[in-house]
Amino acid sequence: MSGQRAKPAIAAGTTPPPRSASERVAGPLPGQAQEREVDPRAVRATIAASTRLEGDPSMTIEPAPDPATALVGRDVLPTDDPVVDGAQLPARLERFGAGRARLTLADHGEPVRLPVVVGEARTDRARGTIVREVVVRGWRIEVEVEPERRAMLRERARRGAGAQAHGGPLEVHAIIPGRVVAVSVKAGDTVEAGQQLLVVEAMKMQNELRAPREGTIERVGVEVGQTIEVGDLLVVIT
Amino acid sequence: MSATSDRPFRRVLIANRGEIAVRIIRACHEMGMEAVAVYSDADRSAAHVRVADHAVRLGPPPPGESYLRIDAVVEAAVSTGAEAVHPGYGFLSEREAFARAVEDAGLAWVGPPPAAIAALGDKLAARRTAASVKVPCVPGTLDPAPVDDPDEVDRVLKAAREVGFPLLVKAAAGGGGRGMRRVVSPDELPAALLAGSREAASAFGDGSVYLEREIMPARHIEVQLLGDADGTVVALGERDCSTQRRHQKLIEEAPAPGLTEQERRRLHQMAERLGAAAGLRNAATCEFLYDRDGRFWFLEVNTRLQVEHPVTEMVSGVDIVQEQFRLAAGLPLSERVRAAAQRASRPTSHAIELRISAEDPARVFAPTPGRITRWVMPGGPGIRVDTAVEAGDRVPAEYDPLIAKLIVHAEDRAGAIERLRRALDEAEVGGIQTTIPFHRAMLDEPDFVSATGLATTWVDGHWDGPAARLPWARAALLAAGLVAIDEGAAPAAPGGGGAPPVPGGGSAAWRRGGRAMAIDRWPS
Numbered sequence: 001m002s003g004q005r006a007k008p009a010i011a012a013g014t015t016p017p018p019r020s021a022s023e024r025v026a027g028p029l030p031g032q033a034q035e036r037e038v039d040p041r042a043v044r045a046t047i048a049a050s051t052r053l054e055g056d057p058s059m060t061i062e063p064a065p066d067p068a069t070a071l072v073g074r075d076v077l078p079t080d081d082p083v084v085d086g087a088q089l090p091a092r093l094e095r096f097g098a099g100r101a102r103l104t105l106a107d108h109g110e111p112v113r114l115p116v117v118v119g120e121a122r123t124d125r126a127r128g129t130i131v132r133e134v135v136v137r138g139w140r141i142e143v144e145v146e147p148e149r150r151a152m153l154r155e156r157a158r159r160g161a162g163a164q165a166h167g168g169p170l171e172v173h174a175i176i177p178g179r180v181v182a183v184s185v186k187a188g189d190t191v192e193a194g195q196q197l198l199v200v201e202a203m204k205m206q207n208e209l210r211a212p213r214e215g216t217i218e219r220v221g222v223e224v225g226q227t228i229e230v231g232d233l234l235v236v237i238t
Numbered sequence: 239m240s241a242t243s244d245r246p247f248r249r250v251l252i253a254n255r256g257e258i259a260v261r262i263i264r265a266c267h268e269m270g271m272e273a274v275a276v277y278s279d280a281d282r283s284a285a286h287v288r289v290a291d292h293a294v295r296l297g298p299p300p301p302g303e304s305y306l307r308i309d310a311v312v313e314a315a316v317s318t319g320a321e322a323v324h325p326g327y328g329f330l331s332e333r334e335a336f337a338r339a340v341e342d343a344g345l346a347w348v349g350p351p352p353a354a355i356a357a358l359g360d361k362l363a364a365r366r367t368a369a370s371v372k373v374p375c376v377p378g379t380l381d382p383a384p385v386d387d388p389d390e391v392d393r394v395l396k397a398a399r400e401v402g403f404p405l406l407v408k409a410a411a412g413g414g415g416r417g418m419r420r421v422v423s424p425d426e427l428p429a430a431l432l433a434g435s436r437e438a439a440s441a442f443g444d445g446s447v448y449l450e451r452e453i454m455p456a457r458h459i460e461v462q463l464l465g466d467a468d469g470t471v472v473a474l475g476e477r478d479c480s481t482q483r484r485h486q487k488l489i490e491e492a493p494a495p496g497l498t499e500q501e502r503r504r505l506h507q508m509a510e511r512l513g514a515a516a517g518l519r520n521a522a523t524c525e526f527l528y529d530r531d532g533r534f535w536f537l538e539v540n541t542r543l544q545v546e547h548p549v550t551e552m553v554s555g556v557d558i559v560q561e562q563f564r565l566a567a568g569l570p571l572s573e574r575v576r577a578a579a580q581r582a583s584r585p586t587s588h589a590i591e592l593r594i595s596a597e598d599p600a601r602v603f604a605p606t607p608g609r610i611t612r613w614v615m616p617g618g619p620g621i622r623v624d625t626a627v628e629a630g631d632r633v634p635a636e637y638d639p640l641i642a643k644l645i646v647h648a649e650d651r652a653g654a655i656e657r658l659r660r661a662l663d664e665a666e667v668g669g670i671q672t673t674i675p676f677h678r679a680m681l682d683e684p685d686f687v688s689a690t691g692l693a694t695t696w697v698d699g700h701w702d703g704p705a706a707r708l709p710w711a712r713a714a715l716l717a718a719g720l721v722a723i724d725e726g727a728a729p730a731a732p733g734g735g736g737a738p739p740v741p742g743g744g745s746a747a748w749r750r751g752g753r754a755m756a757i758d759r760w761p762s
Binding site for chain 1: 662664671672674677710714716717722723
C-alpha cells in the first residue's frame, strides 16, 4: 500500500539529468556514425498544446537496448528496461484492453503501480503526429508522440529557419509520409528549379519531389529505403 | 410497510437539475411518490429528466430563462398536479419570493417557511437573532454601515477600530463572497465600503454592508438542523467544510475532527437555539467559524438542503431528504431523527465527501465543460456516489461545474481516508479534466490527513496545481511513449506500420500535406 502512495520514481529525481534534445541534434545528419545511437524505434513524447502547461517536459523513450549491442561494449547492461532521456529506467507497461493499463515503476526498489487510462490514438494530420489522452491519478493529459528521429530533424529545421528568412538555405520538408525509393542528388550538386531531388513511395504511388528553386545542395537528410514522416527534413538547398 | 399509504405526497416537483435533482427523485421513488422534473434545452436528455416520471421544459439554457423562472416552475408544478415543490440547493432554493409563490399556488414548500428564509437571508438580521439568544457572532457591526456619508466617517472608523483590523466588509444580503472586501488598514475602509456596497447592490439588489472581523486561521464547521411544525428544532450533527477555495467548499466531513463531546454539545445547542428563535422548520444549516482558541463564531444560516448533506446522512443514519418531505407534509420529527440527534454529540463513525467538479486544479480551478468520454466510478464497501452524468454526456457551460460527489463511510476518519484513496484509484474519467487529482493529492497531505492543518485558507495558501501535476504528467508521457513503441509507431520499426494515415495519396496528398505544413507552427 505504501508503495502506491509514493510519487513515481520518474518524478523523484532518481533519473540522471536528461540529455537535452538540442545536444543530440547537434550531431551529424542521419547516415553518419554518431546519429545511429538513437534507436530507430525511439519516440519523442510531448504534452500536446491542448493540455500543456508552461514548463512541461518532453521525453525521449527508446526500447531496451538489444542485448547484443550491450555485449559489444556499450555502457549498459542487458535488461528489459526502456531508455528514457538517455538513461535506463525500470518501467513496465501492461495493457489490459479497453484503454486500461498499468504502469509499474521501481522507486528505490519498491514498485509503484499506477493505473493508467490510455485513450484512442488520434492523428494530428497538420502536425503529422499521434495524440492520445492519458489519465494518470486523475490528471487528464494529451500526449503527442512522434518518432525521435523526426523530432530531431524538426528541431534542426527550426534552428535553420532563421537563416532561411534572410534568403539563406531553403529547407525541403516531407509533406507526405512514405518510403524514400530514390535519391537523385548529393551534397555539392547544383540543381535547376524543377529538377528531381528524390522519389517517395506512399500508398503504392511514386511521388517525385522537385527542387523549388535553383541552387546548390548543401545536404541530404535521408537515404534510400528510409521511412519518412510529414515534416521530416529531406534536403537543404543554398 | 406499504409505500403508498405512507407517502407524504402523491407527486412532487423538483425545481433543480444535476446530481441533486437525481438524489431528490431517488428519495421520491423510495417513498412511493412520483417525481416531476423541469429542464432547460441544455438538459433535454439529462439524467434527472430520464429518471423522473414526468418532465416539463422551462426554456433556453441560461438559468435566467429556465431554472430561475419562478413563474414557469410554479406553472409546471400546477399543470402536472404536483402537491409539493423541492428546490434542492442553488437556483431558487433561498428565494423567499419563490417559496411564497409555491405556497400561494396551494402547494407545499419543502424547506423552511418564507418568513424564515427572509429573516435568515438578511445576515444582519440573522446576527441580531443570534445575539438575542447568546450565540456568539463574529465580532462586527449589527447595523448597516453608512457608505458615503462624510459626517459618519468618524463613527464608522470608530466602529471599525472596535472590530479590529484586518476586517471584512460583507453584504447583508450576501453569499458566495460577493460584496465582500478585505480591509487591512483604516484608510482603505471608505473605498471598500463603497465598492462592496456597489457590488452587493448589483448582485442582490440590496447595497447594505456591515463590518466583520476576519477570523484567521479558522475552520468552517456547520450544524445540520431539522425542525417540525411544532417548533422543535434538533441538530443532527456537525460537518467540517474547511477545505475550500475562495469560499467554495471542496471537501466536507462528519463529524468535525478533534472536537470533544462537550464542544459538540455546546455547538449543537447554539445552533438549535438560533434555529428555534428564527422560527426554522424543515432543513437548514447553521454555519460557524472555529478558531485556534477553540471558540465558535456564528457566520450564517443556509435555509435549504446543503450539497454536503450526505456525510451527515451516513453518520446519522437519517435520510435527510425523505425527512424533509415528511416534515413538509406536517408530520412531527420522526423517532429516528430524535434518536440520531440524541447521539449526535457522540459520533461512532466517519464520512467524507469529495466534490468532483469539471474544473482544472492545475489551472486555478477553471471550469472545463465538455464531453465526458469515459466515466467509471468506484464501488464496494462504504462507497456512495451521487451523480447525474455518465460517459457520452456533455457538461454544459451554463451551470455549476459539480458533476459528482464521492462519499465514503467508515469506522473512523483514518479508515475513511484509506477508503477514499482506493476509491479514487478506481475512478476513471476521460474527456474532461476534473478535481479528482486535487482530492487524491489532499489524501496524501499531512495537514489534511492529521486534521491539524484544517483551515479555510489552506488551499489558497498551499495548493500549487502545476507542481502537483508534473510527476504524473511525466508518467503520462512515459505511458504514451511505451504504448507507441509497443505498437511500433516509429517509422523504421521492424514490421513497419504506425505511420499516420493520409487519405488519398499521390499528388493530392502532397498538396494536402503542403497545406498542412503551411498552417503548422512548430512550437518553439
